[in-house]
Amino acid sequence: MIPYGRQEITQADIDAVVDVLRSDFLTQGPAVPMFEQAVATYCGARHAVAVNSATSALHIACLALGLGPGDRLWTTPVTFVASANCGLYCGAEVDFVDIDPLTYNMSVERLAEKLAQADKLGVLPKIVVPVHLCGQPCDMEGIRALSRQYGFKVIEDASHAIGGRYQDEPIGACRYSDITIFSFHPVKIVTTAEGGMAVTNDADLAHQMALLRSHGITRDPTHMTHEADGPWYYQQIDLGFNYRMTELQGALGVSQMTRLDAYVAGRHAIADRYDALLEGLPVMCPWRRPDSYSGLHLYVVLVQLERIRQTHRQVFDALRAQGIGVNLHYIPVHTQPYYRGLGFKPGDFPQAEHYYARAISLPMYPQLTPAQQDEVVSALSEALAP
Known part of the structure; x- marks a missing residue:
């Protein structure tokens, strides 16, 4: 994994x-x-x-x-x-x-x-x-x-x-x-x-x-x-x-x-490579502010569901089945049972819910090798295929 x-x-x-x-x-x-x-x-x-x-x-x-x-x-x-x-x-x-x-x-x-x-x-x-x-x-x-x-x-x-x-x-x-x-x-x-x-x-x-x-x-x-x-x-x-x-x-x-700058630079190199490898796939890669330098803790893609036959869940499960430990950050807080008990409900924040219905966090850490990254992208491409 x-x-x-x-x-x-x-x-x-x-x-x-x-x-x-x-x-x-x-x-x-x-x-x-x-x-x-x-x-x-x-x-x-x-x-x-x-x-x-x-x-x-x-x-x-x-x-x-x-x-x-x-x-x-x-x-x-x-x-x-x-x-x-x-x-x-x-x-x-x-x-x-x-x-x-x-x-x-x-x-x-x-x-x-x-x-x-x-x-x-x-x-x-x-x-x-x-x-x-x-x-x-x-x-x-x-x-x-x-x-x-x-x-x-x-x-x-x-x-x-x-x-x-x-x-x-x-x-x-x-x-x-x-x-x-x-x-x-x-x-x-x-x-x-x-x-x-x-x-x-x-x-x-x-x-x-x-x-x-x-x-x-x-x-x-x-x-x-x-x-x-x-x-x-x-x-x-x-x-x-x-x-x-x-x-x-x-x-x-x-x-x-002592290694913080090297860690963040490594994350940027991985993100740049993801951006290139994912070009043409039915996903939206994360946008980065031109006036800033992200810490890049996570690399989240949004699956363009209108371009594929699979559901969000099917893509996620297919990646996990291939040994890719993807995750989802985050479930909108207002939809959690505790917060629903405070009066919040689905539909309150539509952009957050749109994001949640499509988001997948791909592996992102400085030790991720190019070979592992290729494996991630290959599995994602397969999961998204018609």
């Missing part, structure tokens, strides 16, 4: 983790701050807060921005459920903005329309979470302009996008957002096994997220409500969580970051 994604673990990665195992710290030592600094420096952000998953990062980012009951969070329906769930964790209401049919990201045109209507009704969102699907940046300049007009905060869900660039600036620089979130799940661009990161240019937001990731506890006398009883003293000053990243994960992340 050729998987759709796969991590690379080198001897240097193993050595970095073993060094931690032999050290005095397995958690809350020097490796996690080193990883935070590596990501912040790479992105050009002032602050970075490492946590145990991107989901945790989304949660504490929402809390740091003051999201709570009575508030609203909007995101895209074509994403992993965590992009929406983070709003529910805070007691807020969640809604969605349909996607752009070319980029598969949140449509700025649909967002502007929905904001204008919400403004009339007095139900504007407090936070909007655009998702850089597959690693391709959203139109962040357009989203930021709307945030200034309507007063909402912006969290970039860049779980797919570390190593990418938007308008010649690293994704994560936070020029157009308040906070950016990264994921380090094994199939992502770099991995810490599980892990996430929130980056920001706002020192107060960084402090609040760091507090929330560790039970809301501080040992810093300047943040305590009264004088410490002694050197052992700490205070819980907020209701936080145990979202800390371990030293093992931090060390792995530091090692992986």
